[in-house]
Amino acid sequence: MIPFKLSDELIEQVEKLIEIKNDAVLLELLEEIHYADIAEIIDELNLEEATYIIKLLDSEKTSDILTEVDDDVREKILENLSAKEIAEEIDELDTDDAADIISELPEERKQEVIFELEDREHAKEIVELLRYDEDTAGGLMAKELVKVNENWNVLTCVKEMRKQAEEVSRVHSIYVVDDDDILKGRLSLKDLLTTSTRTHIKELYIPKVDYVSVGEKAEDVAKIMSKYDLEAIPVVDEMHRLVGRITIDDIVDVIREEAEKDYQLAAGITQDVEADDSIWQLTRARLPWLFLGLLGGIGAAAIMEGFEEMISKYAILFFFTPLIAAMAGNVGVQSSAIIVQGLANDDIKGSIKNRLIKEMLLAMLNGIILAIILLIVVYFWKDDINAALAISVSLVIVIIVAGIIGTFIPLFLDKRGIDPAIATGPFITTSNDIFGILIYFMIAKLIIGI
Amino acid sequence: MIPFKLSDELIEQVEKLIEIKNDAVLLELLEEIHYADIAEIIDELNLEEATYIIKLLDSEKTSDILTEVDDDVREKILENLSAKEIAEEIDELDTDDAADIISELPEERKQEVIFELEDREHAKEIVELLRYDEDTAGGLMAKELVKVNENWNVLTCVKEMRKQAEEVSRVHSIYVVDDDDILKGRLSLKDLLTTSTRTHIKELYIPKVDYVSVGEKAEDVAKIMSKYDLEAIPVVDEMHRLVGRITIDDIVDVIREEAEKDYQLAAGITQDVEADDSIWQLTRARLPWLFLGLLGGIGAAAIMEGFEEMISKYAILFFFTPLIAAMAGNVGVQSSAIIVQGLANDDIKGSIKNRLIKEMLLAMLNGIILAIILLIVVYFWKDDINAALAISVSLVIVIIVAGIIGTFIPLFLDKRGIDPAIATGPFITTSNDIFGILIYFMIAKLIIGI
Secondary structure: OOOOOHHHHHHHHHHHHHHHOOOHHHHHHHHHOHHHHHHHHHHOOOOHHHHHHHHHHHHHHHHHHHHHHHHHHHHHHHHHOOOOHHHHHHHOHOOOHHHHHHHHHHHHHHHHHHHOOOOOOHHHHHHHOOOOOOEEEEHHOOOEEEEEEOOHHHHHHHHHHHHHOOOOOOOOOEEOOOOOOOEEEEEEHHHHOOOOOOHHHHHOOEOOOOEEEEEOOOOHHHHHHHHHHOEEEEEEEEOOOEEEEEHHHHHHHHHHHHHHHHHHHHOOOOOOOOOOOHHHHHHHHHHHHHHHHHHHHHHHHHHHHHHHHOOOOHHEEEEEEEEHHHHHHHHHHHHHHHHHHHHOOOOOOHHHHHHHHHHHHHHHHHHHHHHHHHHHHHHHHHHHHHHHHHHHHHHHHHHHHHHHHHHHHHHHHHOOOOOOOHHHHHHHHHHHHHHHHHHHHHHHHHOOOO | OOOOOOOHHHHHHHHHHHOOOOOHHHHHHHHHHHHHHHHHHHHOHHHHHHHHHHHHHHHHHHHHHHHHOOHHHHHHHOOOOOHHHHHHHHHHHOHHHHHHEEEEOOOOHHHHHHHHHHOOOHHHHHHHOOOOOOEHHHOOOOOOOOOEEEEEEHHHHHHHHHHHHHOOOOEEEEEEEOOOOOEEEEHHHHHHHOOOOOOEEEHHHHHOOOOEOOOEEHHHHHHHHOOOOOOOOEOOOOOOOEEEEEEEHHHHHHHHHHHHHHHHHHHHOOOOOOOOOOOOHHHHHHHHHHHHHHHHHHHHHHHHHHHHHOOOOHHHHHHHHHHHHHHHHHHHHHHHHHHHHHHOOOOOOHHHHHHHHHHHHHHHHHHHHHHHHHOOOOHHHHHHHHHHHHHHEEEEHHHHHHHHHHHHHHHHHHHHHOOOOHHHHHHHHHHHHHHHHHHHHHHHHHHHOO
């Protein structure tokens, strides 16, 4: 397969065709391109051009395109469409994608669009999905699934399934319910391919079936599905009635978003921003963390001022503050990142105390190796054993303290139900800068004895 | 579903049962537990206990358990098993998992195990998979798939498929090949459920099928499958012959590993370590980056020494070096993280020059806001407008330079084919510390005029 590559030439060609309104050639060109790739093209066009393409193509294709374009591009395109036009797009989509798009609309528009939906059964299901929080199983699931009644025989079952399968883009499992829609078990497609058609469902189905409740957190659904290698999981309500199904492709998005969020927090970026967002959006995501760093720096300056009397005799101590601060920050980020990642993977077992002892030993080992190097460098550079000792000994202690803080804070936040990922990045570097510099000057003062 | 929770009590119970060799109760207990959960239990046991369980359970279950335990636990358990015992485990596994496990064995053991494999057809397929690099489509794919010949009719096809489906744990698509095994297209399961049995495959199949080549990078396969929402993709060789199939669950692992690797690099941790690894493994992953930080710190100290003559009159400048260094580091990490993430998602379009200009404007905006705050603080604190100006003006320039470096380096590395993720974390903070401090003192000197 030759992968699609978005090129400036292609975008220019599309823009040109829109300008001269050559619909025939444009249609022919876009015909060959996958909707996910057309979405990438649209992300690069201006709003009029984008709307032009959405109105030109038929809604079977544009509905898929709309699910793939950037959130803010979609928002603007939808503003340009009438409620009826949006409803035509929504009618083509699976319930989960449909609900996602409708939930982004302003309140009164939502109702207009839902009113315009042609398939009333579909509309009912979408409205049901709108009730759920987007970060739960209910928010992820689709209503499209293949289910059979335990009281049917295989013949009825296959007939019903053929009907249902036309609505469902991918059949993973066939779920078995009783007359009250209570989930009883599943039939695998493999069983279906390899069993005689005369058997009764009651005798055939596998009663052991993994499922999640509508209220389960999206993150936990992702963990369950990837741990047990599931490609789809049924969702039940409080009465254990089968209400929907989550497929692995939605979970791939959850995993990616979780990972990106943690990565951004570690880098000191809040909110979900991308390189192509506006300067204003990027500033809002970055400035708060920089402001935190500024406060930390002012704190560090105030601490150093407290030790000003040492500056005439031991200026060298001041030269090494960036080193101490950097090491405290680096060790803190390393420790916290390992804990945050372990927590995300459910790998952190055992007591907090044991973890802190382990980190202390680790930090001590790293600290002593680095301090010996530093001792030799400073001693040969400055020929002042007191200063060299003061700097090296404090380095060891600063590294140990930084490691302990970096380990403790995420564990503590996690215990309190707060996302430990906020403890990485600027938060930990800033607090470790301050602690590090304070410890450094206090110990140096002790050793040098001024 | 009540999620499995690994508890100390459960582990103690298992250990106790092993100690008193109560196999009956142990089997009954483990019977109820999913293999992925048993793997978690085994990760917590010592080697003898782990081996005991592996030898106790039948190979249908233990083979799955072995694919899920930690790499180093597996390595040790396999050392405790004979080649014949390992072969029995391997015989139960799909070719991709089988090849993964065999590839971890020492060279001569590999041959012994392959020699002991009972199913010679399976053995041949595994040996074929061993040829491929693990980071390519060939390394990810399994040989198990359902394929039909374009010259068959649906009746033959269904008969053949039933046979093949018994070997394949999950049927996603039915691939259509010609007499030379060349991939021609696919049949969807949905088509199969909704079509009369008399049709010929040639008339029925969809010629448009996504595929990847055996040599395609794993990362790119992941991108293709998640972009186009594919649950399985066929793999072809250089002659376009169908040689295997990659399923989405393998891709979930690739995505997770990629994200973890980038996260660890950003936090200054090399290699794939976990919180539960030994102190020695963790030190090897962390110390090199700390050493880099140490060198940076020594460099910073040397730079500051060069401006020593300013210390008597403008000690305050030295108090603010940690602030300057921290801001340079934070801005650098923010900029590089956004670029690294954008590159990972193929979101970075347009020229490097435009990106640098955008980052410059962004850094200038952030820098000026922060500098105004700092100017006011320092002025009211020290009542020295020269010092306040020197510090604030340098802050703006340092932030701009840090943003440009943070943007440029990952883009540059990416262009040279080097993983841009190494440019985040300690690498960028260390270099920005040095640049930041140098620029800071130079500009301060200019403004104050000493």
